[in-house]
Amino acid sequence: xxxxxxxxxxxxxxxxxxxxxxxxxxxxxxxxxxxxxxxxxxxxxxxxxxxxxxxxxxxxxxxxxxxxxxxxxxxxxxxxxxxxxxxxxxxxxxxxxxxxxxxxxxxxxxxxxxxxxxxxxxxxxxxxxxxxxxxxxxxxxxxxxxxxxxxxxxxxxxxxxxxxxxxxxxxxxxxxxxxxxxxxxxxxxxxxxxxxxxxxxxxxxxxxxxxxxxxxxxxxxxxxxxxxxxxxxxxxxxxxxxxxxxxxxxxxx
Amino acid sequence: xxxxxxxxxxxxxxxxxxxxxxxxxxxxxxxxxxxxxxxxxxxxxxxxxxxxxxxxxxxxxxxxxxxxxxxxxxxxxxxxxxxxxxxxxxxxxxxxxxxxxxxxxxxxxxxxxxxxxxxxxxxxxxxxxxxxxxxxxxxxxxxxxxxxxxxxxxxxxxxxxxxxxxxxxxxxxxxxxxxxxxxxxxxxxxxxxxxxxxxxxxxxxxxxxxxxxxxxxxxxxxxxxxxxxxxxxxxxxxxxxxxxxxxxxxxxxxxxxxxxxxxxxxxxxxxxxxxxxxxxxxxxxxxxxxxxxxxxxxxxxxxxxxxxxxxxxx
Numbered sequence: 001x002x003x004x005x006x007x008x009x010x011x012x013x014x015x016x017x018x019x020x021x022x023x024x025x026x027x028x029x030x031x032x033x034x035x036x037x038x039x040x041x042x043x044x045x046x047x048x049x050x051x052x053x054x055x056x057x058x059x060x061x062x063x064x065x066x067x068x069x070x071x072x073x074x075x076x077x078x079x080x081x082x083x084x085x086x087x088x089x090x091x092x093x094x095x096x097x098x099x100x101x102x103x104x105x106x107x108x109x110x111x112x113x114x115x116x117x118x119x120x121x122x123x124x125x126x127x128x129x130x131x132x133x134x135x136x137x138x139x140x141x142x143x144x145x146x147x148x149x150x151x152x153x154x155x156x157x158x159x160x161x162x163x164x165x166x167x168x169x170x171x172x173x174x175x176x177x178x179x180x181x182x183x184x185x186x187x188x189x190x191x192x193x194x195x196x197x198x199x200x201x202x203x204x205x206x207x208x209x210x211x212x213x214x215x216x217x218x219x220x221x222x223x224x225x226x227x228x229x230x231x232x233x234x235x236x237x238x239x240x241x242x243x244x245x246x247x248x249x250x251x252x253x
Numbered sequence: 254x255x256x257x258x259x260x261x262x263x264x265x266x267x268x269x270x271x272x273x274x275x276x277x278x279x280x281x282x283x284x285x286x287x288x289x290x291x292x293x294x295x296x297x298x299x300x301x302x303x304x305x306x307x308x309x310x311x312x313x314x315x316x317x318x319x320x321x322x323x324x325x326x327x328x329x330x331x332x333x334x335x336x337x338x339x340x341x342x343x344x345x346x347x348x349x350x351x352x353x354x355x356x357x358x359x360x361x362x363x364x365x366x367x368x369x370x371x372x373x374x375x376x377x378x379x380x381x382x383x384x385x386x387x388x389x390x391x392x393x394x395x396x397x398x399x400x401x402x403x404x405x406x407x408x409x410x411x412x413x414x415x416x417x418x419x420x421x422x423x424x425x426x427x428x429x430x431x432x433x434x435x436x437x438x439x440x441x442x443x444x445x446x447x448x449x450x451x452x453x454x455x456x457x458x459x460x461x462x463x464x465x466x467x468x469x470x471x472x473x474x475x476x477x478x479x480x481x482x483x484x485x486x487x488x489x490x491x492x493x494x495x496x497x498x499x500x501x502x503x504x505x506x507x508x509x510x511x512x513x514x515x516x517x518x519x520x521x522x523x524x525x526x527x528x529x530x531x532x533x534x535x536x537x538x539x540x541x542x543x544x545x546x547x548x549x550x551x552x553x554x555x556x557x558x559x560x561x562x563x564x565x566x567x
Contacts, residue, residue, distance in 0.1 A: 002327070008357025012350075019345065087341040091400065094305040095358035096330040 005097045009105025010112075013079050017113050028067050028117050029124050035063050036128040039185055050187050051218040056129035061212040062184025063125070065146065068118050069179055069204070070171055072147050076110035076154030077167045084158070099245035103155060110151035111144070118143055132216060139214035145230050146207055152237035159244055178204040188220045203229055256319075257283040257408055257439050258304065263313035265299055265463075273299040274310065275463045281408075281441060286434050288450035288471070289443045290553055291460035297443035298338060300460070301410045305335045317408060331359060334406035338413040338443075340393045344386040348377055351385060352399045359404035368403065375399050375429065391422040398429065402438075409433065411442040415449060427452055447553050459556050467556060474552065483525055485512040485532070486541040497531035510540075 017024055039059055050058045083089040092102060125131050133139050161167050182204035188196050199205055200221070210226025213219040219226070258281035265274040274296050281287050291297045303310040304317075306326060315322045317329040343351060352368055372378045375395045380388060385396065394414070401409060411430065415423040423446075430453055434440050444450055450457055451471065458468040467474070490509035491498070501524065503514040512532075516523040532539065 002360040004357045004360045004362060008354050011357075012346075012354050015346075015350070086343065087337070087339055088343055090302075090305075090307050090335070090337050090341060091355055091358060093307045094330060094333070094335050096327040096360050097358065 002095075002097050002101050005095055006101050006105045006108070009092070009102065010109045013106065013109030014112065016079075017075075017109075017116075024113065025117065025120055028071065028121055032063055032067065032121050032124050033128070035059070036125070043185075047186075050190070051216070053216050053218060054129065057131060058187075058212075058216070059185050060122075060125045060129065060131050061215050062179075062182075062208050064118050064121050064143075065204070065208045065211055066176075066179045066184055067121055068114050068143065068146050069150050069175055069207075071117050072110055072114040072150035073154035073157065073171050073175060074167070075113045076107055076151040077157040077161065077171075078154075079106050079110055080155050080158030081161050081164075081167055085164075099242065102245075103152070103241055106158075107148060107151040107155055110154060111147035114147040114151065115143060118147070133214065134217050135214040139211070142207070142211045142214055142226075142230070145234065146211070149230055149234040149237060152234065152241060156237060156240055156244070159241075175204075178202055179208075181205075182208050183220055184208055187218075203233060206230070254282040254284060256280045257317065258441070259314075259316040259319075260300075260304070261314045261316075263300070263303060263310050263315060265296075265303055265308070265310040273463050274303065277313070277460075277463070277465055279458060279465055279468065281439060282456075283407075283439055284434070284437065285455040286430065286440045286442070286453050288454035288457045289441060289460060290445065290447065290450055290457060291443070292445065292557060295460045296463040297460055298412055299463075301335065301412050301441070301443060305333055305410060306330060307335075327360075331404065332407040333410070334401035334404065334408070335410040336394075336397045336401045336412060336414055338416060340390065340397065342385045342393055342396060345384055347382050347384055348372070348388070348396055348399075349381040351396060352403050355400040356403035361404045367405070368399075371399055371402055374432075391419070391425075394422075394426070395429075402433070406438065408439045408441070411440060413443055413445070415444070415446065423449070459553060461557055461561070480515050480517055480546075482513055482515045482545045484543050484545065485514070485529075485539060486510060487512070487532070488538045488540050491537070497534055501528055501531075503528075 036056065039055075043055070047055045049055060083092060097105075122131060157167060157170055181199065182202045183199065188199045188205065191199060206221055206226045206229035209219040209221045210223055210230070213223050213226070258279075260277055260279040263274055263277040264272070266272055277296075277300060289297050289300065299308065302308040304315055304322065306322065317333060320329050322329045346354070349368070349372075352372065353363060353365075356363065356368065369378065372381055375398060377392065377395055377399060380392060385393060388396065398411075398414075414430070415426050427449070430440060430442070440453075442449070442453065454471050456469065457471045457474055459466050487510050491505055491512070492509075494505075501514060503512045505512060512528075514525070514528060516525065529539070
């Protein structure tokens with residue numbers, strides 16, 4: 001293993017995060033605060049509790065998941081697309097690094113950034129509502145696994161994007177709607193039966209549900225299904241990246 | 254001297270089926286400076302990028318130090334460095350971070366003393382804390398060289414190292430290249446500045462349309478393919494070319510006093526002695542004689558033209 005190489009990529013990416021620390025943290029903190037004001041106060045005054053949990057507290061796991069998903073994707077996609085755009089990728093390709101090591105460096109950094117932001121959001125949420133974490137280890141397990149999985153997904157976007165606009169299309173058109181429709185701000189039991197069934201087709205629902213279980217021991221689907229879903233997406237991303245690298249498609253054309 | 258690089262039957266197609274390299278065979282000896290000449294789009298950068306692992310090639314084998322670059326990519330890439338043609342650098346990073354980052358990528362333990370020495374050698378030490386965007390084009394080119402040398406490679410590829418730099422900096426770069434070579438680094442440079450190849454290289458290859466059309470020692474190439482022109486200046490002008498002089502294929506200048514006669518150094522005989530004798534017989538007195546040899550540039554143009562004509566014929 002080229003540990004120095006992995007470390008170089010990781011530190012290089014974290015350095016970029018450090019340089020833009022204010023923008024990196026300010027945006028999710030402001031967004032979270034706005035969600036609490038809009039959803040927590042406005043809607044929360046009408047829906048006081050869901051599954052016995054105060055509405056403001058209930059939406060915390062969903063909001064963290066929303067941020068983790070979007071941040072992991074955007075961090076990883078930008079991190080890999082940027083050297084492609086500036087052509088500095090030549091030295092990563094010319095270095096004695098395997099595709100696994102390249103992915104580990106970039107995805108590790110993107111996931112780390114998301115984790116930091118996730119922790120900041122939990123702290124921010126505490127200013128607005130009571131946040132209880134019944135299973136901290138399970139919460140960390142979901143948090144880390146989701147960060148890594150969606151950083152891998154972002155890495156794929158970074159490999160295939162043909163412009164900066166391309167980096168935004170999937171997060172805006174697919175991920176954000178899936179998160180909003182995946183029970184971030186409600187329980188699917190509140191929906192009519194037909195829409196409950198449709199919601200079950202949404203993979204993000206399983207992530208949010210499992211994550212919420214680690215906080216309050218309430219969930220829309222079983223913990224096992226949630227875990228299997230995230231692992232399936234993770235394996236799917238790994239297979240896709242491995243295949244793309246082995247063919248050199250869009251990187252070594 | 255042993256070969257540090259062996260390229261056998263390498264072919265590369267781009268996705269749109271454009272053949273970028275066709276059956277390229279080339280051996281590079283350890284310790285030499287090798288110049289790869291060719292017009293734009295000839296395949297110079299594609300060949301270098303294939304060797305360095307930046308692009309995949311379709312068929313053939315490439316070996317560095319007798320090791321296959323695909324199977325033993327870790328070992329072979331550790332001793333290889335590349336300076337790209339474009340100024341591809343992270344603008345918001347400092348020189349110091351940029352160079353240390355490159356060393357890390359190539360799996361080398363941090364060595365701040367070596368990086369300091371390298372930056373001093375390339376006159377970059379006082380710019381180490383500057384961001385790349387604050388540097389001039391020439392300085393950026395030096396940073397690229399520093400990055401390529403950060404992991405102490407044995408084989409260095411310079412892709413158009415002096416493209417769009419001023420004359421003074423070009424000479425500086427040449428000194429850097431000579432110094433590196435003296436320190437034991439084998440250098441392969443692509444260029445379309447023939448003057449550069451003539452100044453630096455031990456051997457030269459000419460590539461056109463993805464094919465290597467010639468490989469030879471620079472001096473031998475100039476000697477072998479080079480035409481020489483003898484210029485004979487007379488005291489009085491040549492009035493009429495007849496008799497003895499009509500058998501020669503020479504030209505006269507506007508004053509009809511300077512005879513230019515071209516001959517090939519590689520041919521077994523030249524007719525210079527006969528020409529001088531015949532001039533004497535016809536009563537001409539010689540004021541001065543000098544010779545001019547064709548440059549690598551003229552040879553290069555001639556080769557490319559011949560090759561292009563052949564391609565058109567085929």
